[in-house]
Amino acid sequence: xxxxxxxGGATGSHAGDQKISAxxxxxxxxxxxxxxxxxxxxxxRRSHLEAISALDACMKRVGKIxxxxxxxxxxxxxxxxxxxxxxxxxxQASERIRSIEKRMYGGEVSAARELEAMAHEVEHIASRxxxxxxxxxxxxxxxxxxxxxxxxxxxxxAEAEAQATRLEERAHAECDAIxxxxxxxxxxxxxxxxxxxxxxxxxxxxxxxxxxxxxAARLLHGVCTGCHLSLPAVEHQRAMHADPGAIITCEQCxxxxxx
Numbered sequence: 001x002x003x004x005x006x007x008g009g010a011t012g013s014h015a016g017d018q019k020i021s022a023x024x025x026x027x028x029x030x031x032x033x034x035x036x037x038x039x040x041x042x043x044x045r046r047s048h049l050e051a052i053s054a055l056d057a058c059m060k061r062v063g064k065i066x067x068x069x070x071x072x073x074x075x076x077x078x079x080x081x082x083x084x085x086x087x088x089x090x091x092q093a094s095e096r097i098r099s100i101e102k103r104m105y106g107g108e109v110s111a112a113r114e115l116e117a118m119a120h121e122v123e124h125i126a127s128r129x130x131x132x133x134x135x136x137x138x139x140x141x142x143x144x145x146x147x148x149x150x151x152x153x154x155x156x157x158a159e160a161e162a163q164a165t166r167l168e169e170r171a172h173a174e175c176d177a178i179x180x181x182x183x184x185x186x187x188x189x190x191x192x193x194x195x196x197x198x199x200x201x202x203x204x205x206x207x208x209x210x211x212x213x214x215x216a217a218r219l220l221h222g223v224c225t226g227c228h229l230s231l232p233a234v235e236h237q238r239a240m241h242a243d244p245g246a247i248i249t250c251e252q253c254x255x256x257x258x259x
Contacts, residue, residue: 023245026216028195029204030258033216035189039182040213046178051171058164065160069153076146083139086132093129097122200247204256211255219248219257227253 103109104118193201208215217226222236229252231239239248239257248257 025196025200025245026256026258028192029200029216029256030218031192032189032196032201032204033208033214035185035192036208037213038185039189042178042182042185046175046182049171049174051167051174055164055167055171058160058167062157062160062164065153065157069150069157072146072149072153076143076150079139079142079146083136083143086136086139090129090132090136093125093132097125097129100125200256203247207249207254207256211253214255216256216258217250217253219250219259224250224252224255224257226250226255229253 100118100122104115104122109115109118196204204215206215211226214226217224219225219231219236219239222233223230227250229250230236231251235251239259242248244259248259249255250257
């Protein structure tokens with residue numbers, strides 16, 4: 001919280017520096033800077049919470065499971081549609097056989113050649129029906145693993161969604177805690193900013209925005225604690241002999257220097 005003023009105009013060493021106090025406005029500015037850095041760190045932590053990244057990964061997993069289930073369900077629906085079509089064809093073939101046999105054995109047809117033709121037709125339809133029944137059995141065999149896959153995917157989805165719910169609750173709780181801390185520091189920051197002239201605060205805000213968060217820094221032993229570079233000897237002497245309320249900026253980085 002203290003700066004240094006060199007005695008006797010010495011430029012080669014700061015061993016003879018004696019402590020002076022910065023103006024209240026500059027000390028308040030330094031306090032505001034500390035609050036701003038604390039808030040920035042909290043906001044960075046908030047945006048990089050493990051629970052949030054884990055939730056993102058979990059939601060991607062939920063999406064992949066849903067996509068896979070949709071694919072398997074479409075394959076299952078196609079197999080069911082084939083089975084339904086086969087069942088309809090089998091029923092139609094069976095009905096055709098019954099119709100022919102009714103005519104054959106009902107006394108409606110007596111000619112041998114016609115009866116023989118009808119018998120051949122029944123044989124042909126029965127053979128075709130047998131092929132359809134084999135295809136239906138194959139469809140049923142295809143459906144079993146698809147049903148099992150959907151059941152497994154539904155179980156995975158339920159587990160992933162439950163995990164996502166837990167992670168979301170955890171993320172909300174951690175974010176709320178950080179938000180409360182940010183609000184508390186922001187209030188202290190506003191209180192400290194109340195003692196800073198508007199033009200100085202505006203200058204600080206502009207520099208802070210340009211330099212990624214730090215608009216003011218201590219000048220300690222001729223070194224700017226913002227960029228960690230030493231001021232030229234002449235600049236350091238000028239800063240040390242300036243009025244405590246004078247606005248001095250680092251010629252290296254442009255930050256407001258608090259002595």
